[in-house]
Amino acid sequence: MDLSNIGEFGFINRIRRLVTHSHPALTTGIGDDAAVLEPGEGFGVLLSTDAMVEGRHFRREWMSPRQIGGRAAAAALSDIAAMGGEALAILCTICIDPAWPVDEAEQLFVGMQALAERSGAGLAGGDVVSAPGPLLIDITAVGRARTRAIWRRSGARLGDRLLLTGCVGDAAAAVDLLNSEDALSVDCFPGLLTALREPSPRLDVAAALSGDPAVHAAIDTSDGLLSDAGHIAEASGVGIQISAADIPVSRELLECARLLRRDPLQWAAGGGEDFELLLAVDPSAADDIRARMLERGLRLVDIGHIIEGDGASLLDETGTQMSVERGGWDHFRR
Amino acid sequence: MDLSNIGEFGFINRIRRLVTHSHPALTTGIGDDAAVLEPGEGFGVLLSTDAMVEGRHFRREWMSPRQIGGRAAAAALSDIAAMGGEALAILCTICIDPAWPVDEAEQLFVGMQALAERSGAGLAGGDVVSAPGPLLIDITAVGRARTRAIWRRSGARLGDRLLLTGCVGDAAAAVDLLNSEDALSVDCFPGLLTALREPSPRLDVAAALSGDPAVHAAIDTSDGLLSDAGHIAEASGVGIQISAADIPVSRELLECARLLRRDPLQWAAGGGEDFELLLAVDPSAADDIRARMLERGLRLVDIGHIIEGDGASLLDETGTQMSVERGGWDHFRR
Numbered sequence: 001m002d003l004s005n006i007g008e009f010g011f012i013n014r015i016r017r018l019v020t021h022s023h024p025a026l027t028t029g030i031g032d033d034a035a036v037l038e039p040g041e042g043f044g045v046l047l048s049t050d051a052m053v054e055g056r057h058f059r060r061e062w063m064s065p066r067q068i069g070g071r072a073a074a075a076a077l078s079d080i081a082a083m084g085g086e087a088l089a090i091l092c093t094i095c096i097d098p099a100w101p102v103d104e105a106e107q108l109f110v111g112m113q114a115l116a117e118r119s120g121a122g123l124a125g126g127d128v129v130s131a132p133g134p135l136l137i138d139i140t141a142v143g144r145a146r147t148r149a150i151w152r153r154s155g156a157r158l159g160d161r162l163l164l165t166g167c168v169g170d171a172a173a174a175v176d177l178l179n180s181e182d183a184l185s186v187d188c189f190p191g192l193l194t195a196l197r198e199p200s201p202r203l204d205v206a207a208a209l210s211g212d213p214a215v216h217a218a219i220d221t222s223d224g225l226l227s228d229a230g231h232i233a234e235a236s237g238v239g240i241q242i243s244a245a246d247i248p249v250s251r252e253l254l255e256c257a258r259l260l261r262r263d264p265l266q267w268a269a270g271g272g273e274d275f276e277l278l279l280a281v282d283p284s285a286a287d288d289i290r291a292r293m294l295e296r297g298l299r300l301v302d303i304g305h306i307i308e309g310d311g312a313s314l315l316d317e318t319g320t321q322m323s324v325e326r327g328g329w330d331h332f333r334r
Numbered sequence: 335m336d337l338s339n340i341g342e343f344g345f346i347n348r349i350r351r352l353v354t355h356s357h358p359a360l361t362t363g364i365g366d367d368a369a370v371l372e373p374g375e376g377f378g379v380l381l382s383t384d385a386m387v388e389g390r391h392f393r394r395e396w397m398s399p400r401q402i403g404g405r406a407a408a409a410a411l412s413d414i415a416a417m418g419g420e421a422l423a424i425l426c427t428i429c430i431d432p433a434w435p436v437d438e439a440e441q442l443f444v445g446m447q448a449l450a451e452r453s454g455a456g457l458a459g460g461d462v463v464s465a466p467g468p469l470l471i472d473i474t475a476v477g478r479a480r481t482r483a484i485w486r487r488s489g490a491r492l493g494d495r496l497l498l499t500g501c502v503g504d505a506a507a508a509v510d511l512l513n514s515e516d517a518l519s520v521d522c523f524p525g526l527l528t529a530l531r532e533p534s535p536r537l538d539v540a541a542a543l544s545g546d547p548a549v550h551a552a553i554d555t556s557d558g559l560l561s562d563a564g565h566i567a568e569a570s571g572v573g574i575q576i577s578a579a580d581i582p583v584s585r586e587l588l589e590c591a592r593l594l595r596r597d598p599l600q601w602a603a604g605g606g607e608d609f610e611l612l613l614a615v616d617p618s619a620a621d622d623i624r625a626r627m628l629e630r631g632l633r634l635v636d637i638g639h640i641i642e643g644d645g646a647s648l649l650d651e652t653g654t655q656m657s658v659e660r661g662g663w664d665h666f667r668r
Contacts, residue, residue, distance in 0.1 A: 027378065031569070032487050033416035033553060034382035034477070044361065045379050048368035049425045049474060051461040082367035091383045093472040095429070127385040133467040138427040140474040142381065143368070153366050219367060235365070 003105055004098040008128055011102065015109045015128075022122035023088045025144065035124035037088060039144045045088075046143040046150075048079035054134035057273075062178050065104045067197040069111030072137040075222065077119050078201035078275035080143030082220040084151035084210045087203055088142045089124035090116050095136040096128070108137065119203050149211045151218035153235035156280035160216055162240065162304040163286065165205050165277045167250045168225050169264065170195030172271025173257070180260055191252040195274070202277045205298055214285035224272035226324055229304075229312035232280060239309025244269065244316055246303045269314055270324040280306055337439055338432040342462050345436065349443045349462075356456030357422045359478065369458035371422060373478045379422075380477040380484075382413035388468035391607075396512050399438045401531040403445030406471040409556065411453050412535035412609040414477030416554040418485035418544045421537055422476045423458035424450050429470040430462070442471065453537050483545045485552035487569035490614035494550055494640040496574065497620065499539050499611045499632065501584045502559050503598065504529030506605025507591070514594055525586040529608070536611045539632055548619035558606035560658055563638075563646035566614060573643025578603065578650055580637045603648055604658040614640055 003011055022029050028036035039045050052058060052072045063071070073090055080087050092112060096105060113123055124142070145151075174196035177186060186193070202220070209215050217236060219228045225247065233240045249268045257264035281289055283305070290300045314322045337345055356363050362370035373379050386392060386406045397405070407424055414421050426446060430439060447457055458476070479485075508530035511520055520527070536554070543549050551570060553562045559581065567574045583602045591598035615623055617639070624634045648656045 027481075028484075028486070033413040034380040034419070034475075036417070036481075036484060037379040037381060038481060039373065039379060041375055045371040045373060046368040047371060047423070047425060047458060047474075047476065049427050049460050051427045051429065051463050051472075053429060053463050053465045056463060056465055079367040083370070085368070089381070091381060091474055093383050093385045093427075095385065095387060095470050124381060126383050127472065129385050129387050129390060129470075131387045131390055131468055131470070134465055136429050136463075136465070136470060138385075138461065138472045140381075140383065140425055141368070147361075147370075147372060150362075150370055152362070
């Protein structure tokens, strides 16, 4: 049975049954002209949109429909984490070929709903349209943060330390691995594949550090570590130096780089499609923050600092600037 | 010069220059990980998403890129009006073929921005991705309304009068006209074409009636008058009777029906893709509301009332139920 058998309204009714959880601030969900959110006094509402298109951001051979849906929700919710926010809701539009089997199409929403639910957010609306061609998932993530505690890109100050919430480059390595001729070894890198297929937005870090005045600026690493550091530098009117040797990478990433004869740093600093957070924090508080986070099982790594100047640069052990091919997925140039 | 020449980031920079207006409640717009909105105390935030796909919702021969963008924004913002809300912002994702000329692609945003600006809303974010194939525009509209004054579909009460904010069926008639063999006569129906190409969400009516306790329920007529009346009936647990003779239609619609040998009522009651509002109001206040609105130049028409029962039905002058092919665009069935 494919989508053309049950129609748009039939499919929407199936999706609606999946929605089991809703944040208390979401007072009206699916079923009226618009969803209604009551963020509470003193809260700002955070809104961000992120689209994923088959053949451009992912291939169906790479992951299951459930994983595709979950990844789309994670990418959108990561922007809420990057503002220091709490997730409230997602709205999802899909444009899908009517020849998709209903069960598989439904799995997109199962994955999306599961990720949203783990993040505390409910599916609050969206649209379903059909057109022949690649699958598109567009998700608007909605969150909230106390107005005074919102993390912006523009708040980094001279001397701030740069903390990163986890290993970077795994997703980029997984894409290259899946694209490589060496299909047999794919199964040897379960961690890389999980990074690509089942990423988690760092809402845990945002929740733990929200309201801490020592956090001056933040961004997620979806465009690639060096590009995103550059965004902070530009918005804050400062320069950023990152020590290449301090960037945390997974053991699988290093092994995969050896197998494919690639430079692991290209993945880690230039890769993109990770959803770690990069934080500019007061230097006098950096060690304390790292220690407090470690007690909660969250390992933040100090990878650099804010200087006078502009742009983000990557330095080797001798302090010499290194060159990395910037990631970031510019979808018009090929 | 097409989009592949300037790249995604180049195009986004051009779009950003177009954004001239922002609602005061939108405290951070484009340029950070997420937009920030401060709705104010006592306000609920309204969120709705609406997607338009080329070849399904419109054809490029039918309207200019500027009109396509404006229509997409109007459709999304209409849902804010239907909740009795004030427009604050839109977020827009487009999926577009890289072969589009840059100037034409930019016109999509010119039209969207102009409509949003007229509505008081700023462009607050979105995403731009490219894929070969039909154009897709997905817009999330964001609004606000005082929590106690939000219009829901579920509030209609027995005896309520049903008021409609304007003529219906013009957009559906325009689609049939453009699809007809009779291309020569298209120019004789400028009003129908305008209804399709440059619709306005009824935020004026929402603003004028917001907070009036006599308005019990509302919906916009995007699925077609009879279908949308049916949504109110279902959500409110009531029946609705609409008097076919009272449904306001334009003179052009009647003339076009004669030319194409079509039943004008099919367009008016079954058509869809109009953005008028259908309001269930207290019967003792209905005439007063109509008079007050008329003073503002807004003509509301009494087309029926709420009864015990279920579903929405259309009656002729003798009280006999008439049959209309329901509109609503079910995108999987063809």
